[in-house]
Amino acid sequence: MMKFTCTRDVKTDFAFHPLIAKIFFGFLICFCVLLLRIERPAAAPPPQDLTELSLQELMNLSVYGASKFEQKLLEAPAAVTIINKNEIKKYGYRTLADILRSVRGFFVTNDRNYNYLGIRGFNRPGDYSTRILLLIDGHRLNDPVYDQAPLGTDFPLDIDLIERVEVIRGPSSSIYGTNALLGVINVITRSGGGVKGLEMSGDAGSFNTYKGRGTYGQKWANGAEALVSGSYYSSQGPKLFFREFDTPEKHQGIARNCDYDQFYSAFGKLGYQDFTLTGVFHSREKGIPTGAYDTVFGDPRNRTIDARAYLDLRYNHTFASDWQVLARFSYDHYPYDGFYFINRFDDAGNLTGIGENRDIGRADWWTGELQVCRTLFNRHKVILGTEYRDNFRLEQRNFDLTPMTSFLDDQRHSQVYAFYGQDEFTILHNLKLNAGVRYDHYSSFGGNVSPRVALIYSPIKTGALKLLYGQAFRAPNAYEMFYQDGGVTAKSNPDLKPERIQTYEVAWEQYFGKHYRLVASGYYYRMRDLITQQIDPADGLTVFKNTDRIEAKGLELELGGKWANGWEGRISYALQEAKNLQTGNLLSNSPAHLPKVNLIVPLYKNKLFSGLEVQYYSPRKTIDNSHVGDVVLVNLTLFNKNLVKGVELSASAYNLLNQRFRDPGGNEHLMVGLNSIIQDGITFRVKLTYTY
Amino acid sequence: MSLTTSFFRQKRLCLSLLLVGWWLFFSLGAAVHAAAQEVSETQVKAAFLYNFTKFVEWPPSAFAANPGTITLGILEREPLAPALEALQGKEVQGRKLVVKRCRHAQELKTCQIFFASAAEEPALAAAMAALKGLPVLIVTDEVDDFARLGGMINLIRQEDKIRFHIDVTNARRSGLKISSQLLKLAILRGD
Structure with a gap:
């Protein structure tokens, strides 16, 4: 009852607003000017013959151009974006959601309980980012009960522990299995050797928001490496006004102390020779200020607690015979607790008091994975792998306290095994074929095959044309299959099949000039058997069915630049249209236009930097045939390092233009009269990090 | 209606100004870079x-x-x-x-x-x-x-x-x- 997923798509007339076209042309002009800009001759040209320099002098030179790591991305069978820790600091990112917001074509919405990521026009209200696979160092985070990808303060890793975030667009089920429909986000953690010592960090922000972190990392002469870190975060949250609830019974629409947010987390990583052991623990408590699910508005006891814990042991070895072996064994624990306070009425309709409802989800699973990689006949790089996952506890409960009434008490378990293979075939030195396929077998519904083929052509060393085709799937989760409340509002559907996506994509990536990178891509995808909550006309109960079919197409453009003196930036534009073929309507919460700008400017030597972000969301439909207006978001951060040795200081303002914008809500909000949820205006943060 | 329209226009104006500002920054950055020693x-x-x-x-x-x-x-x-x-x-x-x-x-x-x-x-x-x-x-x-x-x-x-x-x-x-x-x-x- 509480984790609703009901999506309605409605018609509006401004999906491609003519006025917005102006912005598009503005961008085009920008692109053209940028391309035509003339490089000035260097004021102090470097010596003609570098071999006359000593090694020490050579080591002090700054080099330009794409690094090897960046060039390898050209060969990847997908359009990849990397955000590194330097950008995380200089743009003042607070959560993974903040990072992803800046990525070309991505959009994030917030219902003041969770954050939801949209990729390629798909972010239906009520979807817990289940069509995106989220990984930490290759370890899967989507849980088997709700498939949720945690992106906000519920993301289990402190943002300061991120080395870089790799965003892989498009279907990747051929390697990763379920959830990898629209993209894969792999968060790479920092290494103990990279921290090298003790790091203390504290920040303070608007609405009494505070965070503290202590991290110790080291790498020893024998190669052993360790990193341990602990964080605590607490936010009182703003006083919120909901115009929809402006009545005396609902405190004139004012929710005080209801938007609080708090987490504590611990992270540890030990590495020795070929072994890496990672441990993660994170627990977050978030107040629900929206009165969602018909809970008592303004009652601060309405809240959810989501926790994540896992242990992951990885073995990575390259044998002398050139075999590369990766083995992984892990154990995961995910508990969710929803505390919902609901008005109780007697038969005559008089208010008798407030009752407490508890919604509970529990999942425990272990995973084993083995992968071997080898180059054959000089032209084939072959990967073979197998994975086994045992979801030995999938529990869902829903009950009222006082009097104790159980609506749901469901215990399940399920197993998945999979085999996959991929071959990177170098046909010509500038032409590669990357083909892969994965077979997954679920104890619940049986088998599924996911193929992917990519042709990568590099007529010049600095550029690549990619033609991609892939299929991906998502298996129905325990919530979709087994959630029911004894016939009051919802019923189960154990016969659900997996939903599928087919994607076609063309991408051109090019490094040019000395400092620029250009990416242009177009995609088309079709989703079918999309698992969607519906109301069964026979009995009026909500039930999940494989119904919706979705078709989407889009274009993306990005120009990035980077200079050795610290200037760095990118400008991107995404045009997208996603349609529900069942109804012929455009999807809700799917902005047609997403222009973005990011820029880092060094203000004083290598010490003071400014990070500026501008993001525009065109109007989005809500699920009740209405819309939320467009918005321009501007974030500005001043970042200082080494003014005092070992100290990093930053000050950020988010939503600098103080836009009072709204994000579309899900059915749990619409049922109480909220089609959209108010977002924060301007907020601030200051942060201090000290490294011993 | 007119209120909403002007509201949208304002937003667009803000966006344009920011884009121009950003553009100046970027050009400037390229000019400054020339002074820095960069080699292949x-x-x-x-x-x-x-x-x-x-x-x-x-x-x-x-x-x-x-x-x-x-x-x-x-x-x-x-x-x-x-x-x-x-x-x-x-x-x-x-x-x-x-x-x-x-x-x-x-x-x-x-x-x-x-x-x-x-x-x-x-x-x-x-x-x-x-x-x-x-x-x-x-x-x-x-x-x-x-x-x-x-x-x-x-x-x-x-x-x-x-x-x-x-x-x-x-x-x-x-x-x-x-x-x-x-x-x-x-x-x-x-x-």
């Missing part, structure tokens, strides 16, 4: 290679066939070839440097230096295997497991600077002596 990565790497030769001592047997020259072998499709070929004719330890493109691993055996980029994998692994135990200085470019493959020096890029790793054991096995001056500048393995 491939040229710097070639210069590094040339410098390394000053700090390495080959056994006399390495020059038995051709005492007057020192040969740098590279693979057919070496991406750094233009920069490396510019080193041709330079003097190294009283010998003339010759740059030779090799089609087969066998040809590399007569060289004193072998240089290869990661981009040349998998041909790279085969070539390095063929050189095992021979007095050939193997320098690689961004090859993570260079030591396992038998390499002695590996160039890497850290942010915008070039650094290098040294594997002393592999050098010793091939009868090469690497000066302690060079070791001091290297990132030690396990660092």
Whole structure:
């Protein structure tokens, strides 16, 4: 009852607003000017013959151009974006959601309980980012009960522990299995050797928001490496006004102390020779200020607690015979607790008091994975792998306290095994074929095959044309299959099949000039058997069915630049249209236009930097045939390092233009009269990090 | 209605202004960059290679066939070839440097230096295997497991600077002596 997923798509007339076209042309002009800009001759040209320099002098030179790591991305069978820790600091990112917001074509919405990521026009209200696979160092985070990808303060890793975030667009089920429909986000953690010592960090922000972190990392002469870190975060949250609830019974629409947010987390990583052991623990408590699910508005006891814990042991070895072996064994624990306070009425309709409802989800699973990689006949790089996952506890409960009434008490378990293979075939030195396929077998519904083929052509060393085709799937989760409340509002559907996506994509990536990178891509995808909550006309109960079919197409453009003196930036534009073929309507919460700008400017030597972000969301439909207006978001951060040795200081303002914008809500909000949820205006943060 | 329209217009105006501002910043950045000293990565790497030769001592047997020259072998499709070929004719330890493109691993055996980029994998692994135990200085470019493959020096890029790793054991096995001056500048393995 509480984790609703009901999506309605409605018609509006401004999906491609003519006025917005102006912005598009503005961008085009920008692109053209940028391309035509003339490089000035260097004021102090470097010596003609570098071999006359000593090694020490050579080591002090700054080099330009794409690094090897960046060039390898050209060969990847997908359009990849990397955000590194330097950008995380200089743009003042607070959560993974903040990072992803800046990525070309991505959009994030917030219902003041969770954050939801949209990729390629798909972010239906009520979807817990289940069509995106989220990984930490290759370890899967989507849980088997709700498939949720945690992106906000519920993301289990402190943002300061991120080395870089790799965003892989498009279907990747051929390697990763379920959830990898629209993209894969792999968060790479920092290494103990990279921290090298003790790091203390504290920040303070608007609405009494505070965070503290202590991290110790080291790498020893024998190669052993360790990193341990602990964080605590607490936010009182703003006083919120909901115009929809402006009545005396609902405190004139004012929710005080209801938007609080708090987490504590611990992270540890030990590495020795070929072994890496990672441990993660994170627990977050978030107040629900929206009165969602018909809970008592303004009652601060309405809240959810989501926790994540896992242990992951990885073995990575390259044998002398050139075999590369990766083995992984892990154990995961995910508990969710929803505390919902609901008005109780007697038969005559008089208010008798407030009752407490508890919604509970529990999942425990272990995973084993083995992968071997080898180059054959000089032209084939072959990967073979197998994975086994045992979801030995999938529990869902829903009950009222006082009097104790159980609506749901469901215990399940399920197993998945999979085999996959991929071959990177170098046909010509500038032409590669990357083909892969994965077979997954679920104890619940049986088998599924996911193929992917990519042709990568590099007529010049600095550029690549990619033609991609892939299929991906998502298996129905325990919530979709087994959630029911004894016939009051919802019923189960154990016969659900997996939903599928087919994607076609063309991408051109090019490094040019000395400092620029250009990416242009177009995609088309079709989703079918999309698992969607519906109301069964026979009995009026909500039930999940494989119904919706979705078709989407889009274009993306990005120009990035980077200079050795610290200037760095990118400008991107995404045009997208996603349609529900069942109804012929455009999807809700799917902005047609997403222009973005990011820029880092060094203000004083290598010490003071400014990070500026501008993001525009065109109007989005809500699920009740209405819309939320467009918005321009501007974030500005001043970042200082080494003014005092070992100290990093930053000050950020988010939503600098103080836009009072709204994000579309899900059915749990619409049922109480909220089609959209108010977002924060301007907020601030200051942060201090000290490294011993 | 008119209120909403003007509201939208305002937003668009803000956006345009910001874009123009951003644009000025970017142009400015490019102008400022001109003052900073920036050079091509491939040229710097070639210069590094040339410098390394000053700090390495080959056994006399390495020059038995051709005492007057020192040969740098590279693979057919070496991406750094233009920069490396510019080193041709330079003097190294009283010998003339010759740059030779090799089609087969066998040809590399007569060289004193072998240089290869990661981009040349998998041909790279085969070539390095063929050189095992021979007095050939193997320098690689961004090859993570260079030591396992038998390499002695590996160039890497850290942010915008070039650094290098040294594997002393592999050098010793091939009868090469690497000066302690060079070791001091290297990132030690396990660092």
